[in-house]
Amino acid sequence: MPTYHYSCEKCGYEFEIEQKITAPPRKRCPRCRGSVYRVIHPVGHILRGSGFYATDYRSESFKKKEESESREKEPLKKPKKEQEK
Numbered sequence: 001m002p003t004y005h006y007s008c009e010k011c012g013y014e015f016e017i018e019q020k021i022t023a024p025p026r027k028r029c030p031r032c033r034g035s036v037y038r039v040i041h042p043v044g045h046i047l048r049g050s051g052f053y054a055t056d057y058r059s060e061s062f063k064k065k066e067e068s069e070s071r072e073k074e075p076l077k078k079p080k081k082e083q084e085k
Helices: 059-073 079-082
Strands: 005-008 014-018 036-039
Touching: none
Parallel strands: none
Antiparallel strands: 005 014, 005 036
């Protein structure tokens, strides 16, 4: 059941009520009997799973290019004989 947030125009009292979607909205404040209105809040959402990120659909050519660039950036390793001297 959804929770609706209301605010009173007269006294500023804010409250939440669980109501069915088909239920009519509240019209009166439980404290002062003034008129109330529903407060609309933005809803956050979470994207889970594959397919939501740009890296999920990289082409094979892009992956190969990225691998070759990372290899070029690695420092060159000297042979063991040169390291001992």
